[in-house]
Amino acid sequence: MNFSELFKLSGLLGRFSPDGKCLASCVQHRLVVRDASTLQILHLYTCTDQIQYIEWSSDSQFILCAMYKRGLVQVWSLEQPDWHCRIDEGSAGLVASCWSPDGRHILNTTEFHLRITVWSLCTKSVSYIKYPKACQQGVAFTKDGRYMAVAERRDCKDFISIFVCRNWQLLRHFDTETQDLFGIEWAPNGCVLAAWDTCLEYKVLLYSLDGRLLSSYRAYEWPLGIKSIAWSPSSQFLAIGSFDEKVRILNHVTWKKITELEHPAVITNKKTIVYKEVEKSPTLGTERLSFPPTRALASSLFSTQSKYDICQVPVSLNYIKPVADKANPKVGIGMLAFSADNCFLATKNDNIPNAVWIWDIRKLKLAVVLEQLYSIQCFQWDPCQPRLAVCTGSSRVYLWSPAGCVVVKVPGEGDFQIVSLSWHSSGDSMLLLSKDHFCVCYLEREEVK
């Protein structure tokens, strides 16, 4: 495992291009595009203001830079560095901007969710989508980029519109049986749309592409409901994390619950492996780390200051009692993600913030719990294999795979607090982001099984 030097960064804006060739990063109002492998600067673009959001187009040709404060979007081309596009939303303001899947349209959401403006880079046409709903996940594209679902709110009722992305034609428009629709998410196969209600009510609705209601699921009535949702890459499972500290998994045939994954503070199952991160003196070697890249690590990272210990069950995890009288309590499953091969599900229970729970989906059992020293900031699965990268706001990155897990300290002086990370599409490298720096972590290929 190798690390690049630290580069400057602002606003956690660092992205690998979809084709994996380039790496875009922002420093204040400058956009830097580097070669993903050599990290040599390929292009340097200067925007009019501090960049708040960047996004690569799907074909990696363009980069969108949004400056919400100014209501401005600037688009840069990689092929033609002197080409540029500037979209001003004017007095309507701007709160969100994104590419359409074809990479030729930009969807801007204006302030107060008055409308979504669809700007075309090919023609002069501008389209509006009215009444978009102000919610967490109001726009969703299918994975193949053919369809877009938009949550709408008209006349105090929730609706979903499905558009064909190619010509922005409305395909279906239907109302949903929700109190206050909170989010929508396409299944990876693009045929089922999951829509869930606000956390006041536990309700998941599953719609077919043609607008039929396939099923609705409701686990309980009164307490706070859904907090997060994730589809498995195979579209077979829908995992629903809720405020009652449970994940419920629905199947794609009957849309009934398969299992309920509880997140207790005490792990008693003997078959669960609990890795606990412990601080250790730097004199101890790293030979005992079980992950494959151990040897390389031992040579390059002698100063690793923490390691994983395997705890004997029962283990009680660090549990934070949620404050009852505050809104959005820190309780329940806030993050969940399936591994690329559908075999594992990683979850985080917000009131046990230091632990990542890794579930074996084939057995529907808790396989591993990683208990960290600090609270989990972000985790992401390797897009190619069952390998989970975790960061906790320290200068260490944690990797878990079925073979074991490992702690790696990013070398170099100074405090490099990793708060976010993202995998390269090949799974060979990782972008580690802190508040004002980033570095790339290269995992050696031969050690990848």
Add this chain to the structure above:
Amino acid sequence: MGDWRTVTVPLLSSDSKNIFPYTSERKSPASMSSEVLRLSLPSAKSMHSFFSAFCTEENIEQSISYIDRELTTMGFPSIYAESKGKELDLVSMVNCMNELLVLQHKNLRAQEEIEIQHLKLGSDMDHLQNCYTKLKEQLELSKREIVGLQERDRQLQSKNRNLHQLLKNEKDEVQKLQNVISSRATQYNHDMKRKEREYNKLKERLHQLVMNKKDKKLAMEVLNYVGRADGKRGAWRTDKTEARNEEEMYKVLLSDYEQRQKQLLLENTELKKVLQQMKKDIISLLPPQKQKPKERSEDGPVLSDQEEDIGELNKENMWELSCETVREQLTNSIRKQWRMLKNHVEKLDNQVSRGHSGALNEKDVISREDHELETGKLELEIQQCKEMIRTQQQLLQQQLTCDDDTTLLLQDCYLLEERERLQEEWRLFREQKRNFEKERKSFTEAAIRLGLERKAFEEDRGAWLKHQFLSMTADCKSENSTTPSAFLRSADTDLRLARSASQQKRPPSVLSTTASPEPCQISQYITQNSVASEKPAADYLPNLWVGSDGKEETEECTKTWEDSGLDTLCRNLHMEQLP
């Protein structure tokens, strides 16, 4: 005459006080008459006795006639010789006297008996009264207890009622709160809607404002328009494109469903394969079991036909024919075979368990532990029986002491029933005892045999030691003379000594294969038991009936005890105590 006098005299003397009033009473008519006579016939010398006063020189005739009259009224023959008129018939008079005397003695004896009975009854009465008072006390106590319990019950009930009330109140409260919540929720929703409407209006207004302002800023500056990613030009929006969109959408859906169906088909075939394999395995597992159902199915030829069909189907490409009927048949056959397999496995299990028990039974010899265990069990049973009898007796007693006459009669019936039951139990008990006796006998026999063998062994040992000693002395003699073989010899003797020691250490075990620590002692005390068994029988009799109060019952029971060979039982008991 002399006989009964010797018997009666001590009795009279002992109970003279008691008897006296009776006798005086019984004699009252006579004394009365004598009094009358005395009044009518004043006597000169009334010194000796009653009788002397009754008859004097003067009134002898009258006395005789009076006596005659009395006698005749009592059914005796007249003392007058009838033929000779007023002449006394001495013989008959003596006879009468004798008879009177006999009568007197008889009466006395009867009286004694009655007195004894009276005494008995008196003591019975006392006892019963005691019992009665005791029971009354008990009754009182239990009544008090009942009252206490009732009070507690009442209290608990009231508590329960209170709790119920509380629960109800709580439920009401919950209901109320739920109503409050729902009303608030509806109110909240209503307000939300109102606000949202306002907000929507505002949004609309804002939108209009933003759009109408001719916002110069709202624009897109592009250096030059870029081509589409797919290189095509944007199409016009027409009905055609709409239809095409629909078509494409359905295509997507269709392909998804097709894919899913393919997956399911694959899964199905896999499962079918597994099923097939399982079926084959089951069939191969039970070839003998397979015969039976076939025989059975021969009664119903349709069934067998079906089975054959299925068999054929199995051989052929079964999973191609996944229609309903075939599936049903398949599942049925599988189910049947599975049941057979289950039965088979269960049977095997039974066999295994039976084999296990059979292995245990193979050892015909009853080990000592088993024996002891058995005796312990029997003793326990005896104890239990005794307990039961005692309780029954107590119950009977209690029933008897009841003062109500009618219930007494009724209870007599129960008593009889009870007695019958008791006897039944006794019979069972006797049977058990007999078995026990048998076992004991075998045990003692074994012990005797052991003793004999031991004796024989001792004798052998004695003989052998003697021989050894003799030979040793001979050796010593020879040792003095022949030194070269000394080492060898000594080794030999050592060996022998060791052997004898080991033999001494290991006592002969005849009774059981398992090494018993002191079989000799056992045999000793067994013989002791058999000798001393007669005596303790009597000693243990009262012990058995401690606490039994009813006299009649004890008599009855002791009889039965004696009938049932009490001595043997007591011997057993004795033996039980000895170890």
